[in-house]
Amino acid sequence: MAGTLPAAGPAAAADPQRLTVDLSAPEGPVTLGANGALYGLSDDGVPSDAALEPLKITSISQKPEGGAQHPNGDALTVSKSFFRNGGGEINVMMQDIYAKWPYEDLGIDDYLPKVDKIVKEVAADPNSDRFVYVPFNEPDQIWYHLGVSDQATYEKNRDRFFQDWKTVYHRIRAIDPDARIAGPNESAYHTRLLRDFLAFAKRENVLPQIMTWHELGSGSLRDFQAHYDNYRALEREAGIAPLKINIDEYANRRDLSVPGQLVQWVSMFERNKVYANAAYWDAAGNLSGHVVRSNIPNGGWWFFRWYAGLTGDTVKVTPPQPHTIDTLQGLASVDRSRRQAQVLLGGADGDSDVVVRNVSRSLFGRTVTATVAEAAWSGYEGQHAAPRVLARTKLTVAADGTVTVPLRGMHKMSAYRIVLTPGGSGTPAAPAVPWSASYEAEDAAITGGRVYTQGTVSNANGYAASGTKDVGSLNTPTSKVDFTVTVPKSGTYDLAILYGNQSGAPATQKLSIDGGEPVTVTYPSTENWTYRAKQDVTVRLPAGTHVLTLAKGDAEVTLDRIDLTARTGEPSTSYEATLADISGRPSYDYSSSTGAGTGALVLRGGDQAVFDVYAPRDGYYTVVSRGSAAVRLALHGETVTAAPGRPLRLYLVAGNNRVAMTAGHAAVRSLDVSGGGSTAGTLSYEGASATLAGGARLVESAYASAGSHIGWLGNSADSTAEFTVNAPRSGRYLLVVHYAHNDRRDNGHAYNTDIMSRTADITVGSGTARKVTFKNTWSWDDYWTLGVPVDLKEGSNKVTFGNATAWAPDIDRIELGRVVG
Incomplete structure (x- = not known):
């Protein structure tokens, strides 16, 4: 009995690789430290809350407010969406106050007034304790040239850097006495500088609270463990207690968006309980290449969603070739309270046997259900549906506590998740895997x-x-x-x-x-x-x-x-309740493994489960709760009761939708979602139907749905577009805006694409205007959609777009669908 992936092409001639997981060798609590991003957020709402919240991001790195390095991504501005979505801390890249790359070296006297301004603004923020100051960025290359081979030159440059570090450190602490400061933030790991830096910082009482450096070469996949071990040895040599480490830039451009590559990076950081932020090689606001548009997952997003789903303790994983570039690697966790073990792996083609040792019979029983799913590479901007379940198989735990899950025909660019849960009675439903x-x-x-x-x-x-x-x-x-x-x-x-x-x-x-x-x-x-x-x-x-x-x-x-x-019917996905995000104290019932879910999540008053539901396009889908009793589903601010097994017609936006479930008492196995996004019953209004004022006008466009869009909207309080919407009944609707714009500002950076967002103030009736952010669509002729929940009364409603201080996006048309259809 085995959980086996479908073969993909000729079977590999070599014996399967072996990746071993030892559930009895804990490494410590799951930290989720490696899920951060440099310039992962560009604006409040880019990426969307629904794309951001599920990833449980522990740290991001952004520029100071008003920094000239890039046109957006200001730390205080994006902190609003980051913190409301459960984000951890924000590293403020203080030298990004400068416009040029590498930073223009105008001397420490020019820098210090800028330091003062940055610290005063951050210290005044209500969440100031959640910011980290990073005073220097890559000083080994920029300003100080610490990587020179000549020792005398190195010492001269080193001493200048140390003096400036001390000066800036004291300047920060003078304004914000509780400040957390990170550094030295080299572009790569250098034993020589770090040994000298730790000795100096300890002697002068200017030790950073967080140690940072960058891992930006493919060789890091081989060398990081040695770097980490060497650094900890340097701390011991200097008599310094272990500092928190944040590798605040990691990975190459070729790694971003690729689940199989990301496994290799994340596994080595999580194993060592190190925090890490993926690099910023292209555009801000997409979590370093893992969110399509503003709200759509790609394969990389799903890998990080899996990573965010690890709970309990990580355990020892032994790959076939440790510390070897572009090979099969993995990480694993066991949660004893949930009676779940999870393994994430990837990075190699061919066949593999995943051997899980010390599977406790007291925890799992004599059998386990092994559920195998794949997150494939879909490109940097390619949408990826919820990962397909490839196998769901009941396995017997061997007398020595071993379970082997064979994976066949693996793809190097994919990541795979294996979930082990108690087998219970019955037979799990085999997934339908299309050709x-x-x-x-x-x-x-x-x-x-x-x-x-x-x-x-x-x-x-x-x-x-x-x-x-x-x-x-x-x-x-x-x-x-x-x-x-x-x-x-x-x-x-x-x-x-x-x-x-x-x-x-x-x-x-x-x-x-x-x-x-x-x-x-x-x-x-x-x-x-x-x-x-x-x-x-x-x-x-x-x-x-x-x-x-x-x-x-x-x-x-x-x-x-x-x-x-092969198309085998309308698209459908079962989201297993035992793998949902939870709050409260629900319990897990694995007495039966019959069906799609590998068990049941038992919700009581005060408990909540949240499902991340993918929709390929805006429209209506059929949603069914599979459980023992009625539950309440909350979506887009609307709450509806779902009887077990009875379908609901709900409006989902393109990409990810967070569906929250509560109940008085219900044992829920899954939330099933099917359909292709029907627009039957929605309201649609072309831009030509709007009443335009103050310079806003229709512009001919061969790519707009009716040959024209609303342009020149905003940049004045008088410039507005007003749609009259006739709602068949009162309630919560999704207002879907079809828009385009291609605002950019070339900051002269060597490799970043400095696209900019636009905003529009949307007013329904006489209500309060809501500012909504619209991400750049890469061209003036490409129309994307953005969904905004609104409340409409039965009959005629005025929906007005404007922006008194800047240009709003071009608007092709709008659609409205009631959340509960």
Whole structure:
């Protein structure tokens, strides 16, 4: 009896790799320290609350208020959304007050007044105790040049840095006596400087409260453990108690968004109980490449959602090749109160056996249910549905306390989660895993294009690509890529295309099957040719072999990979209650493993479970609670009673939706969600139907739904757009705004794309205006959606958009759907 992944291609010739988990070797409580991000937030609302809260982020790094390094991401501004969503602490990158990169060196006397201003503003904040001051950034490279090999030059530069550190340290403490200060914040780990720094800081009583340095090379996956061990030895040598460590920049561009790469980084940080923030290589506001638009998960987001779901203690994991770049790695936890063990692993192709040792029969019983799921790579801007469950199998615990879970046909870029729970009686329902296959663009027949290599170990700051290659330069009239595919049955297939579009507007290709009549595939803009996104289309294919051709349309598009998946019915997902976020003191009942859920979560008064529910688009879905009694569901500020097994029609926004469940007393196995996002029964109003004032006007647009959008909106109190909305009944609605804008400010940074958000004040009737943030859409012609809960009365309602002080986004149209349909 085994939990086995479906085979993907020919079976590996080599014996399976072995990753061993020892549940009797605890490493300490789960810290979730490695889930932070540098410039992960750009504005209040970017990313959305629903994308931010589930990740339980422990630290982020942002610039001081008004800092000139980037146009957004100010620490005090983003702290509002960060703290209301359970965020931990904010590192204030104080030198990001400067405009240039590397920072202009105007001397310490120029810097000190800026330090004073930053500290006074932070100290005045009600949450000042949750900020950390980082006075210097990469001093080994910037201002002080501490990495020089000549010892005499090093000592001269070192002493200047130490004196400035002491001066700034005292300056901060003079204004904020309780300040927590972090440093020295080198660009890489250097034993020489850290030994000298600890001795100096201890002697002069200017020791940081948090030790920071950066791990930004692919070699860090090999070397970090040695760096950590050496640093702790330096502390002991200096007679210093262990400091909290925050690796406040980590990972290469090729790692971000890639679940299999992220496992490798996060496992080594969590094992050592180190905090860490992923680097900022591209755009702010997407949690370092893990949130699509503002609210849509990609594969990397789901990995961090799994990481946030670890509870109890982490336990020892022995990978096949410890401290080796781009190999199978993992982390694991056991929660005795929940009677759950979880293993997260990834980073290698092929087959693996996960051997879990010391599975306590007193905790789990004689059998366990092993549930295996996959979070795949979907690109930096490619949407990823809730991870597919690949296997749910009942296993017998061996006499020596061992359980082995075989994984077959693993994908290097994917992460996998194994959850072990007590087996109980009955047989768990086997998941329906549809047929699926992937085809690399570089392996297809290419006409008028070129294969490029991306994101390898030697080019770690290249962008990730499936198989480390993609196809670009598809810019001639005859450019095309012919994919030869073979499908097992006649039917409907979902075709997912991983692409890049830097053309500055929606771009098209022509899709044809076996040389038949082509259809147009439209690709929204992306940051650049290699910042991968995913476009989903549907095709009908007879059983057998076919040639799928993607030929140049109106602009160039790069291609990475296509995925074909058999459509077996309307999309549906069961969200297991025993894996939901909880508050209160619910209990876990594993007496029966029959069905989709591996057990039941028993909710009583005061308990709450929160489910993260994915929707591919804005619209209505069928939601069913599977349990013993009625529960209450809260969504978008509306609460509705759900009888067990009885479907509800609820409006979900594209991306993640937080659904909170409470009950008087109910044993709940799962929350089941199905459908494709119906718009039947919604209200829709084109921009042309709005009453415009104060300079706002209709602008012709070939890409708008009705040929025009509302432009020149805002930048004056008089410039408004007023829609008249006729609600069939009173209640809570989702106002979905279709908008576009491409505001940017080039700060001259070497590698960051300084996109900016716009805001609009939205007023319903005579109510109070609500300021809503709209993220940059990468072009003026790409329309995204943003959902805003509003309350409407039956009959006519005025919904007004404006912005008295700055430009609002262009508005194509609005839709409204009652939360409970």
